[in-house]
Amino acid sequence: GQNIDQPTEMTATEGAIVQINCTYQTSGFNGLFWYQQHAGEAPTFLSYNVLDGLEEKGRFSSFLSRSKGYSYLLLKELQMKDSASYLCAPPRSQGNLIFGKGTKLSVKP
Amino acid sequence: GAVVSQHPSWVICKSGTSVKIECRSLDFQATTMFWYRQFPKQSLMLMATSNEGSKATYEQGVEKDKFLINHASLTLSTLTVTSAHPEDSSFYICSARTGEAYEQYFGPGTRLTVT
Numbered sequence: 001g002q003n004i005d006q007p008t009e010m011t012a013t014e015g016a017i018v019q020i021n022c023t024y025q026t027s028g029f030n031g032l033f034w035y036q037q038h039a040g041e042a043p044t045f046l047s048y049n050v051l052d053g054l055e056e057k058g059r060f061s062s063f064l065s066r067s068k069g070y071s072y073l074l075l076k077e078l079q080m081k082d083s084a085s086y087l088c089a090p091p092r093s094q095g096n097l098i099f100g101k102g103t104k105l106s107v108k109p
Numbered sequence: 110g111a112v113v114s115q116h117p118s119w120v121i122c123k124s125g126t127s128v129k130i131e132c133r134s135l136d137f138q139a140t141t142m143f144w145y146r147q148f149p150k151q152s153l154m155l156m157a158t159s160n161e162g163s164k165a166t167y168e169q170g171v172e173k174d175k176f177l178i179n180h181a182s183l184t185l186s187t188l189t190v191t192s193a194h195p196e197d198s199s200f201y202i203c204s205a206r207t208g209e210a211y212e213q214y215f216g217p218g219t220r221l222t223v224t
Binding site for chain 1: 141143153154200202211212215217218
């Protein structure tokens with residue numbers, strides 16, 4: 001089975017940096033995805049980590065530690081449009097994703 | 110690249126009728142497609158995994174006779190909600206992956222309202 005733990009909600013200020021943590025337990029490891037989902041919309045792909053370490057992609061970076069079952073998404077220079085839910089999802093061996101409730105981020109001016 | 114479309118984007122139907130939702134991969138061949146459902150303020154729930162040319166694998170608790178999934182080609186999967194009831198009203202989202210890669214591309218979703 002899979003267990004995913006993320007904070008339910010976070011609030012941050014425009015222009016700031018925010019880190020969204022995710023701990024997970026999986027039966028077998030196939031990488032870890034981060035998705036962004038705006039209210040009423042489908043998720044959009046942010047990152048996919050397979051190896052330990054930090055991967056940077058513009059304002060968004062994702063970190064993975066396989067031994068600790070831990071990942072985080074780092075958002076820099078926050079913008080109002082970054083207000084959304086952020087979902088971490090480790091794929092099962094069949095390739096399907098099981099999502100937790102995600103972290104709802106609110107960016108304030 | 111890697112665009113997935115869904116049709117319709119929203120649909121309203123009467124209780125007891127059936128509704129078909131299409132999911133298409135527009136610029137790649139999708140060996141596997143997934144169907145999710147999301148109720149308001151809830152997480153995405155995986156309903157079934159569909160491989161081209163074979164029967165779909167349903168998650169526990171999802172009625173396969175009510176949610177018919179067909180993946181007849183490498184670019185098209187359909188979900189038919191049979192004998193729809195108001196409690197089936199939800200946001201249905203498909204995703205697709207190609208080959209051995211784990212990355213999934215999501216469609217824009219279909220909002221179903223059953224009256």
